[in-house]
Amino acid sequence: EMDILRVQNLVKYFPITGGILGKQIAKVHAVDDVTFSVKKGKTLGLVGESGCGKSTLGRTILRLIEPTSGNIFFDGKDITNISQKQLRPLRKEIQIVFQDPFASLNPRMSIREILSEPFEIHNLFPDKQERIHKVLSLLKEVGLSPEAIDRYPHEFSGGQRQRIGIARALSLNPKIIICDEPVSALDVSIQSQILNLMMDLRDKYHLSYIFIAHDLSVIEHISDEVAVMYLGKIVEYTSSENLYKHPIHPYTKALISSIPRHNVVEKREHQVIQGDLPSPIDPPSGCRFHTRCPFAKEICSKQIPELKNLGSEINSHLVACHFSNELKNNEIL
Numbered sequence: 001e002m003d004i005l006r007v008q009n010l011v012k013y014f015p016i017t018g019g020i021l022g023k024q025i026a027k028v029h030a031v032d033d034v035t036f037s038v039k040k041g042k043t044l045g046l047v048g049e050s051g052c053g054k055s056t057l058g059r060t061i062l063r064l065i066e067p068t069s070g071n072i073f074f075d076g077k078d079i080t081n082i083s084q085k086q087l088r089p090l091r092k093e094i095q096i097v098f099q100d101p102f103a104s105l106n107p108r109m110s111i112r113e114i115l116s117e118p119f120e121i122h123n124l125f126p127d128k129q130e131r132i133h134k135v136l137s138l139l140k141e142v143g144l145s146p147e148a149i150d151r152y153p154h155e156f157s158g159g160q161r162q163r164i165g166i167a168r169a170l171s172l173n174p175k176i177i178i179c180d181e182p183v184s185a186l187d188v189s190i191q192s193q194i195l196n197l198m199m200d201l202r203d204k205y206h207l208s209y210i211f212i213a214h215d216l217s218v219i220e221h222i223s224d225e226v227a228v229m230y231l232g233k234i235v236e237y238t239s240s241e242n243l244y245k246h247p248i249h250p251y252t253k254a255l256i257s258s259i260p261r262h263n264v265v266e267k268r269e270h271q272v273i274q275g276d277l278p279s280p281i282d283p284p285s286g287c288r289f290h291t292r293c294p295f296a297k298e299i300c301s302k303q304i305p306e307l308k309n310l311g312s313e314i315n316s317h318l319v320a321c322h323f324s325n326e327l328k329n330n331e332i333l
């Protein structure tokens with residue numbers, strides 16, 4: 001088994017109720033028929049504007065949110081419907097790093113307590129000395145000094161707090177870490193330090209990551225593969241190399257052309273995405289991107305485009321657009 005995680009046709013709708021009877025009147029299409037896999041030791045970048053369903057997807061994989069339908073396979077095992085009790089040992093193997101390390105670290109707990117907590121929950125290192133030793137080694141792994149152990153979260157900078165968040169995620173030797181915009185709240189100069197640390201740890205411990213971001217520039221160097229999401233659906237999914245060098249979907253192209261140093265997209269196609277992201281409640285018909293797509297034709301609002309492979313069997317390049325072949329061949333639409 002090469003994949004550590006596989007998500008198959010995953011759907012998450014949130015019902016919206018209303019009226020005096022509290023009947024369902026609409027639903028939020030947060031995640032809509034999403035399929036992808038993450039290889040062992042590799043990183044899948046998951047990118048899209050805020051509100052496109054990336055965080056819901058991350059939380060559904062962790063079973064913090066129950067999926068509406070579809071399946072989640074972890075290390076070959078279907079974990080979609082297993083009980084919370086059965087899930088408990090797997091909680092060690094699937095960890096999360098949050099966007100805002102300050103909100104996710106209890107301000108009243110010292111770093112020693114924060115990093116010891118996972119051991120307490122899972123009954124690991126009951127010997128006090130051994131536990132301290134383990135906490136110190138975690139601090140070292142993330143580039144913090146031993147003195148940090150008796151300090152509190154507010155005494156650290158944003159970047160240092162994210163290092164603590166990473167240390168906590170690492171503490172139980174996970175196989176995969178879901179990184180939910182872990183550098184989005186940090187200064188650009190600090191972002192690369194944290195990204196480099198995460199790449200080093202991934203390679204050292206053969207970790208897999210799902211790296212969620214709203215910006216394609218952030219995940220360029222860390223991702224082996226990238227899935228671009230728009231309003232709950234994957235619109236393009238391929239190797240990082242394909243995606244940045246030969247993007248096909250109009251939405252991906254627009255995201256890439258907003259990265260200053262990328263000039264791979266031809267001049268006539270340079271554009272900022274027009275308009276706001278439509279609401280995921282009652283999203284646009286057909287191709288959900290049609291209200292903002294410069295190439296939209298009549299069919300686009302009528303038929304949902306399928307995710308088709310325009311690459312090869314081994315180097316797949318999935319694109320959901322009615323005109324993906326024409327766009328791939330640079331034909332003028």
Ligand code: SF4
Binds near residue numbers: 291297322
């Ligand atoms: Fe644009 Fe139509 Fe392709 Fe959607 S299907 S991305 S609207 S051209």
Ligand code: MG
Binds near residue numbers: 050051054055181
């Ligand atoms: Mg989010």
